[in-house]
Amino acid sequence: MSAxxxxxxxxxxxxxxxxxxxxxxxxxxAETSAQAQESGLGLQELFGPSEPYARAxxxxxxxxxxxxxPGGGSATTSLPGPSCSA
Amino acid sequence: xxxxxxxxxxxDCGSDPHRQMGAVSDxxxxxxxxxxxxxxxxxxxxxxxxxxxxAAVWDxxxxxxxxxxxxxGSKVMLSARKPDWYSVxxxxxxxxxxxxxxxxxxxxxxxxxxxxxxAARRDYGYGLSQRLSDAGFGEVAGGTLYPxxxxxxxxxLVDVSWQSSAxxxxxxxxxxxxxGRAVRAQQIQDWWQFRAGIxxxxxxxxxxxxxGAQ
Numbered sequence: 001m002s003a004x005x006x007x008x009x010x011x012x013x014x015x016x017x018x019x020x021x022x023x024x025x026x027x028x029x030a031e032t033s034a035q036a037q038e039s040g041l042g043l044q045e046l047f048g049p050s051e052p053y054a055r056a057x058x059x060x061x062x063x064x065x066x067x068x069x070p071g072g073g074s075a076t077t078s079l080p081g082p083s084c085s086a
Numbered sequence: 087x088x089x090x091x092x093x094x095x096x097x098d099c100g101s102d103p104h105r106q107m108g109a110v111s112d113x114x115x116x117x118x119x120x121x122x123x124x125x126x127x128x129x130x131x132x133x134x135x136x137x138x139x140x141a142a143v144w145d146x147x148x149x150x151x152x153x154x155x156x157x158x159g160s161k162v163m164l165s166a167r168k169p170d171w172y173s174v175x176x177x178x179x180x181x182x183x184x185x186x187x188x189x190x191x192x193x194x195x196x197x198x199x200x201x202x203x204x205a206a207r208r209d210y211g212y213g214l215s216q217r218l219s220d221a222g223f224g225e226v227a228g229g230t231l232y233p234x235x236x237x238x239x240x241x242x243l244v245d246v247s248w249q250s251s252a253x254x255x256x257x258x259x260x261x262x263x264x265x266g267r268a269v270r271a272q273q274i275q276d277w278w279q280f281r282a283g284i285x286x287x288x289x290x291x292x293x294x295x296x297x298g299a300q
Contacts, residue, residue: 034258035211035228035232035258036228037255038210038211038257038258039211039212040212047232048228053229056229056230059233060233060236060237061237061240063237
């Protein structure tokens with residue numbers, strides 16, 4: 001089993017442990033793998049350890065920025081959430 | 087832009103003739119010609135290779151040479167190929183502390199920066215990473231960038247689409263939505279207000295202390 005496979009399995013498992021549906025976790029894991037491929041870097045190299053990165057992803061899902069209300073009103077903005085690496 | 091010619095280094099490449107740098111003809115020797123790096127961004131160079139194995143040897147050689155030449159760390163990746171040449175992208179590893187400050191600053195404004203870049207044109211994750219680097223922020227960690235893009239996506243500020251790439255895997259492109267443009271406009275106002283506050287704070291007159299510096 002390759003290091004990439006181990007990383008992605010650990011990542012998907014961590015996502016489900018954090019409350020994502022298994023199907024959603026698998027979809028995000030597949031996207032994450034593709035993003036590493038497009039960058040030419042390994043998963044560990046690009047994202048850091050799998051479990052902290054899973055927490056960062058789930059945090060991002062919960063911290064989506066809301067668009068401004070139609071017809072005025074202020075936008076609800078959010079500073080970036082946690083990251084797993086500097 | 088200055089281009090530096092890096093002469094090949096003959097190393098101990100084992101008994102495999104493909105890995106013996108001395109077996110390479112003069113016409114086949116690089117000069118490796120890295121583009122002049124800017125800040126902590128990546129640089130690109132083409133190296134000749136008859137096979138991928140030798141390219142890998144060249145990767146290591148190039149990495150050592152650039153380390154010694156510039157005092158950088160570098161990560162070497164093979165990317166595109168054209169006949170007999172590989173493109174080797176050298177992504178600098180930020181020298182200790184060199185961009186940690188800009189990284190901390192960016193952390194609070196990454197969403198705004200991404201909205202700004204995507205307002206100019208749609209892009210995919212790695213492309214955005216390069217544009218952030220080109221803007222002077224250094225290398226933005228994937229663990230920071232991709233969750234931010236996911237946050238924008240889930241907030242409806244960007245649309246995503248997958249597109250095949252001629253040179254690699256499919257790419258996930260991000261494109262600003264109308265809601266994203268509205269948030270961008272709002273965040274720009276917020277930024278100017280915040281910046282005005284900082285400017286006002288740091289422009290306060292400095293009183294000379296009687297004791298001077300300790």
